[in-house]
Amino acid sequence: MRLSRMSKALGAAAALALALSACSGGGGTSGGSAQSSGDPNKVITAYSNEPQNPLLPANTNEVYGGRVVEMLFEGLRTYAADGKPVNALADSIESSDSQNWTIKVKQGQKFTNGEAITAKTFVDSWNFAALATNLQNNSFFFESIEGYEDVSATTKSTGADGKTTSTPAPKAQTMSGLSAPDDQTIKVKLVQPEADWSLRLGYSAFFPLPSEALKDPKKFGENPIGNGPYKMAKDTGAWVHDQSISLVKNADYKGPREAKNGGITFKFYTDPGPAYTDLQADNLDVTDVLPSNALKTYTTDFQDRNATKPVASNSTLNIPGYNPNFQGEAGKLRRQALSYAINREEIAKVVFNGTRTPSKAFAPPVIDGFKADIPGSEVLKYDPAKAKDLWAQADKIQPYDASKPLLIGSNTDGGNKEWVDAVANNFKNNLGIQSEIQPFAKFAELLNVRKSQSLPGLTRAGWQGDYPSLYNFLGPVWATGASSNYEKYSNPEFDKLLKDGLAAKSTDEANDKFNQAQEVLFKDLPGLPLWDQNRAIVWSNNVIKAETGWNGQIRYFDIQAK
Incomplete structure (x- = not known):
């Protein structure tokens, strides 16, 4: 500095x-x-x-x-x-x-x-x-x-x-x-x-x-x-x-x-x-976006012309609060079920060939203050039996509307189709529901639909750090009225913890408040952390x-x- x-x-x-x-x-x-x-x-x-x-x-x-x-x-x-x-x-x-x-x-x-x-x-x-x-x-x-x-x-x-x-x-x-x-x-x-x-x-x-x-x-x-x-x-x-x-x-x-x-x-x-x-x-x-089928070959295709390192960037699967299937107590159980149903480890290994690491929190490990064992983060583990049980519990409270497939909105310009298909298959195999990609040719088109709050299902989302701060992965994305909070999540307890963290007088005190705020996110699950990026580029x-x-x-x- x-x-x-x-x-x-x-x-x-x-x-x-x-x-x-x-x-x-x-x-x-x-x-x-x-x-x-x-x-x-x-x-x-x-x-x-x-x-x-x-x-x-x-x-x-x-x-x-x-x-x-x-x-x-x-x-x-x-x-x-x-x-x-x-x-x-x-x-x-x-x-x-x-x-x-x-x-x-x-x-x-x-x-x-x-x-x-x-x-x-x-x-x-x-x-x-x-x-x-x-x-x-x-x-x-x-x-x-x-x-x-x-x-x-x-x-x-x-x-x-x-x-x-x-x-x-x-x-x-x-x-x-x-x-x-x-x-x-x-x-x-x-x-x-x-x-x-x-x-x-x-x-x-x-x-x-x-x-x-x-x-x-x-x-x-x-x-x-x-x-x-x-x-x-x-x-x-x-x-x-x-x-x-x-x-x-x-x-x-x-x-x-x-x-x-x-x-x-x-x-x-x-x-x-x-x-x-x-x-x-x-x-x-030069490119920082590789097709999925090249993730296993890019180091040999571009010998001495590639680089990979962990960076401050992550991916989530966001669940709009306006979707009736995911509201109330039944919706909370279904959000948890979706998370347990995703085999992050396998997708990171098979689809991404190690260029992604399964998420442990709502922020990536390279950010100061990162904590891997936040209460509630166990929902990120792969447990198909628990996922099926939670889904059944939700159906007893409010039956799931299966008249249409559960769509996952994603742009196709960023090499996302393969992992979205893999997640959709996890939902089919572990929850017994039909799920498929809702493709958008351009990232901008997906953002506009998210902003208009007209998504019929879920949406892929991601965050690349604006400045190196734990708060930056929480405030702009999940705080009430925040610029990139397209799904309009709002929780006063979460907002207060962010404010308390910003006002803290020490690094440890601030990060402790921000990690407490993540506990709230894990209870509400407005989005499901998926993986953190090991950014690969070739030239x-x-x-x-x-x-x-x-x-x-x-x-x-x-x-x-x-």
Whole structure:
């Protein structure tokens, strides 16, 4: 951690969610790795898919849009390959009480259109992101700042169909706890002390935006102007929808993630099979999504051109609370039955060839504070007899509606079909119910259906860490009203434990509260933890080397082309 000054209050919790106990990888505190003889002007091509939304940092909370936004923008901080925070646009981040923060912004920084980046730029960008009427997916990340409740306020109404909808009704336009007394200084007051708050400042929700983005966000999102290691390839046409997004090196960028190649072209695939073939033919340079049938051969297919390591990323099978089959006491028993019916160990071994590890909790082992024996986590064990018994108990309370197969929503562009089929077979064999995949060609399509709360069955879900914290795998996914809580799970006890953890004064105390919060999740089972990722990537003969960071995202700026 490179902070020019650090208070004692922060020091006790500086390690909160920082240490990645099992994560390896290159990169020091500068966020990059040693230079070599690669071609600094050559453009590399990378696997991706169509982003869900226009490319606004605070509205992008899925991986395909996120990997582009991360390359186009730079925030106050970034993260080294091992997850340690590195100051980028921040000269210093200080607090004496973990509630009142003073951030000094580096001077002379500009967007690629020449507009200066000042403290006010961040204040305006964060207020824009938090304001309810701007409908930014990541507004939840600003909940800790005083005044957030006023700018994010909504009114609720119930329609004739019984569904509750929320309408933006902000009581204020700006957060009272956020100000810029001069061009270099950001003042932040939180609702309560949170020792790890500054750790979040490398996440994309906190990136700065130029003034034109705030005036016309929809137009800006199609052709964003940033301040990161790359910029859009040209004024118009860099994003060819359903085909590709082209970025080129930003020659004016001087931060900790300086590009070692000439640009990135993200090529969109709806099936990882053709992408793998393109890689073998050197028509694609790098991918982090492998077809299931290649998981047993990728190390020999790409000898000396592959890498695998445990990362901060996991997968779950979410159970919408609006599904009548999984409500009430009968629904609770069925959720448990589904979990006991899944042979995670066999699927991880046979389908994923060891590139997944069966989950022991709602967070992966590489995150500091991970606990493998949380009360209630025994539900993750494979026990078909117990699964059948629980299912029968549920039927005595409320018969299961078997008029239609239990569908499992999943995108087919990420190599998911094989494991979904395996889970569906577990349900058929162990519970005697028909189950099958509900396929979506694009990840964005699945997210949109989840967001509209119109899933007929279950859905695959996953989480790639935004910043290295146990809280990050709980709050944004399961807290009431959270940005990625698409299935609308809500439990006041869970929310309170999260709040108590954020206010803790020590790492151990905070993680203890977060793990208590996981006990609540294991009682309710809004989702079933499946497996944690050992992220595998491969690259072409056009590339010297590639690597992933702490959360599994490829460090595109570090890729050196031949």
